[in-house]
Amino acid sequence: MSKIYQVTGIGLNEKNLQLQETIFHNANGYIGVRGTLEEGVPADFDTMRGMYINGFYDIAPMKQAEKLCNLVEDKESMLNVADTQTIEVSFDGQKFSMADDADCRYVRTLDMEKGITRREVDWSNKEGKQLHFNITRMASFEERSLFTIDYCFQSIDFSGTVEIHSRHLGLVRNYFNPKDPRLAGESHNHLKKEDVHICESGACLVSSTVESHLKVASAVANIVTVNQKRQPSEVVTYDETAHAMDVSYRFDIRPGDEVRIIKYSIFTDSIREEDCRNVADEKLSKVVEQGIASYYKKQQEYLKEFWNNSSMEIVGDRDLNESLCFNMYQLLQSAGYDGYSSIAAKGLSGEGYEGHYFWDTEMFMVPYFAMTNPAIARKLLEYRYKTLGKAKENAALLGHKKGALYPWRTITGRECSGYYPSGTAQYHIDGDIAYAVILYYKTSGDWEFIKEMGLKILLETNRLWLDVGNYYKDRFVINCVTGPDEYTCIVNNNYYTNASAKYSMQWCLKFIQRLAEEKDAYQQFVKENDLTEEEIQAMKEAEEKMYLPYDETLGINPQDDSFLQKPIWDLEHTPQEEFPLLLHYHPLHLYRYQVCKQADTVLAHYLFPDYQDKETEENSFRYYEKITTHDSSLSTCVFSIMASRLGLKDKAYYYFGDSAKMDLLNTHKNSKDGIHAANMGGSYMAIVNGFARVQAEEDKLFLAPALPENWQGYHFRIRYHGSLLEVSVNKETCSIEQLEGTAITVELYGKEYVLEAANQKVEVPYQEN
Known part of the structure; x- marks a missing residue:
């Protein structure tokens, strides 16, 4: 399988600029850096210039039109924490810019064995003198706080003065787009100056967030050589108002001369470090001393082990192999590894969905890591365990006397969804997280994790099911919730939700029964969690009597109690330009029709195959495929998996289609905002769990x-x-x-x-x- 992805071009093309910023981003689960150009772009070009820390955030207002009880009125947003990317180089006063040479040729490369991106450019100045640029970037897996730019250029026939400016900006803003609900709708100033420190290795800027009161330190060192000889003469200036550092160099070069700028950037934060500035200083000194060659070598060693566990190849389809390799690598780049963070919907590649974690992680990405790198899967679930207390607080805000309700979208564990019908009401998030805990256990056999964390998650989420549900005609029902299909909201007995609750209760009871065999551990668990025999029996009865809707006339599982009462949306005659429907129709209009944004009941049939027979699964599959738009990137992979399970090979391949190539082909036309991380996990599942x-x-x-x-x-x-x-x-x-x-x-x-x-x-x- 090829682990190299390349794009070639001539001149600077605004149309594909942001897409390339996404595809060629660098990340390691802690920091993420958009693949923007060091020299910048013209002011009228649309660019998302960002550097992010997984789980680092500030609070932004989210005004509600009506101040109803406990509606969310602010949200956490992942921040663009600094800009250490800028390197400007001038030749006799003319700045290097791809926009100034329409004929400049470039190659951009993502090397997934070396863990680097590279940009090579052949450029001519206005006198026609030629230079060759070779720029390599890396987010280190060995030292997660480290991002490097290895910036080299060679004079072909230029003689004259070179001036270099390496900039470091501590106050930056996030990208925003008021026309797209998947991005921040307005710009906020989230950072303020905290401290500046010049150390032996370089300079460190510390900024703090305006509302969350967190600190971030960015420390930078520059090593400049000409023909492999160190250039010691540098001028350092600090702009206090902009909280910005500028390190400049000036010297003459001749044809054949080679200039190399190695820029080390270290990022630390106060979530993980008590004194992030001193830690940044110490780490910067260490990486400069060890040198970039050492980190290149360790990067390759790390990825060699990763690919040894994740190897996959489709024989005879080079393009698909390239896409699958890309997807698996992006999942690795996106995954929180320290228990303080998870995987955002766009990973660390952009600001779509503001860096929030959704059910995507547990349902579409944990399965990948559970099968290839269980240690990362465990850490992703550990994050949910650490935020269990906030999930209990969230449940209380919604009126529940017991249990934990995980937020629909979040960074720290607080609910960040302002539109509750398709947000907070998606109670199935509890079942999704429980499913991931169970899947990790099934795959790894890690009973210690269940004892330490997993069973507590299951117990508290099942307490929530007992509190939200009730009995009607001797059936346990769950009313006023939203399933995965966000075109159908606030319904009674969403099949997926009820099935996930039943499954969670089954396994919670099973784990409790096994733990009871370890007398001391069981007694301690009972005491710490106030578990009673009455509660165990209540869970058992609810699981046995859980209502799973079934329609005898059609032989299908209805999506919910009222779904089949609605008229069917005419998808065949809906203009193509009106998709996705969510951007063209009022939510209430969508809610009154049988039309699905994504797999819902079909997903339940894949996850919980024991709850219905194969005939019902196939009837349901054929029914829902006629009314599903797949406006969500999470959908076609599920239909592919289920078609495989049903033996519908042609349909399985059809739905698999180009989903694996979604970001490389930009099929949803929004990969510029960041990768579709869940689809990447889903395309892997479509092969392993599907085919x-x-x-x-x-x-x-x-x-x-x-x-x-x-x-x-x-x-x-x-x-x-x-x-x-x-x-x-x-x-x-x-x-x-x-x-x-x-x-x-x-x-x-x-x-x-x-x-x-x-x-x-x-x-x-x-x-x-």
Whole structure:
């Protein structure tokens, strides 16, 4: 699989500028840097110039037209924390700018084995003198606070004076677009000057947030060499009003001379560090001393291990391989790794959705990491455990006497959704997080995590289900909630929500029963969580009597109690320019029709296959595919998975389609705002859980691979209970090999096998199904 992605071009093209800023961003789970140009762009160009820290935020007002009880009136927003990207170079007074040479040729490269991006430019000044630029950027996985720019240029036939300005701006603003609900609607000044410090290695600027009172430190050092000889003469100026540092150099060069500027940027914050300024100073001294070559080497070593666990290839489809590789790499770049953060909807690549975490993480990204890098999956769930207290506070604000309700969109655990019908009312977020906890356990076998964190999450979210639901005609019902389909809001008995609640209760009871076998641990858990036998019995009864809607006439699971009473939206005659519908129709108008934004009941059928028979699943699938717009990027991958499960190979491939290439092809026309991280996880699931039909249970791994007609074969690696496995499928055979680990049980095409040690392999004839 190719781990190189390249774009070539001539001149500066405003139309694809922001898309390239997204695709060529650098991130490592802690910091994210948009792929903007060091020299900047003309003032009339639209650019989103940003540097972000995962989980770092300020509070912005979110005014409600009517001040009803406990409606959210402010929100957390991920901040553009500083700008250390700027490097301006002038040649006899003319600044290097791709906009000033319409014929300049460039190549932009994302190297996913080295963990770098590169921009190479052949540029001529107004006298026609030529220079070659080679600019490499890296967000380090070894030192997560480190971002580097390795800026090199060579004179081809230019002689004259070079002037370099390396800038460091401590006060920046976020991008905003009042016409798009997925972005901030107005600009706010979130940062103020806190401190400036000149240290031996460089300069450190400390800013603080206006409302959340957090601090961020950005420390920068510049090393400039000409023909590999250090240029010591620099001029440092500080603009107190702008809270900005400028380090400048001036010298002469001749044809053949090579100039290299290594710019080290360190970011630290007060969420993670008590004294972020001193920590930034110390880290900057360390990285400058160790040198950039050391960090390049460690970056490659880290990624070698990552790809060893995540390897995947589709035989005979180069473009798809390139896209899948890109998607997996972006998920790695986006993933919070320290328990203080999660994965934002746009990762760390842009400001779409203001850096908020949604259900996307647990339903579409945790499954990827659970199968490839369980340590990251655990940390993502640890973040939810750390915010459990705020989820309990959120539940209380909504009138619940017991339990925890996780917020629909958040950074720290507070609800940041202002439009509650399609936000806070999505109570299924509790079921989604519970599902991810259970999936992680099934895949990893990590019982200690369940005892320490997972069971507490399940207990508190199930307490919420007991409080929000009630009995009607001896059935447990859940009213006035919204399911995943945001074109249908505030309904009774959303099938997906009820099914996820039932599943969560089943497993919570199962975990409690297992914990009871460890007498001391069980007694401690009961005491710490005030768990009573009456509560256990209440959970058991609610689970058994959970109402799951079913329509006998159509033989389907209705999306909710009233869904089938509504007229069906005429999608066939809706003009293409009116999609996505959410941007062209009032919400109430959408709510009165049978029209789905994304998979809802179909997703429930994939996640909870034991709650209905296959005939009902297929009837429901065919019903909902006629009324689903797939306006959400989370939708087609689910339809692909479910089509695979139903044996509908053509439909599975159709829905898989270009979803894996969504950002590289910009199919939703908004990748400029950031990647579609959940779709990236979903495209991985469409192959592993869809085509290969991988299903992890606590004591066995199930597979029944199918091969799309357009593919010659495929293979991928996954982890299960500590073992690293490689699955290979072609038109003749299907095999699973244990590369490392201890004994595990697998079921392949319905037959059970035990892989007892490394290098053991099971190979069987490929079976059409």
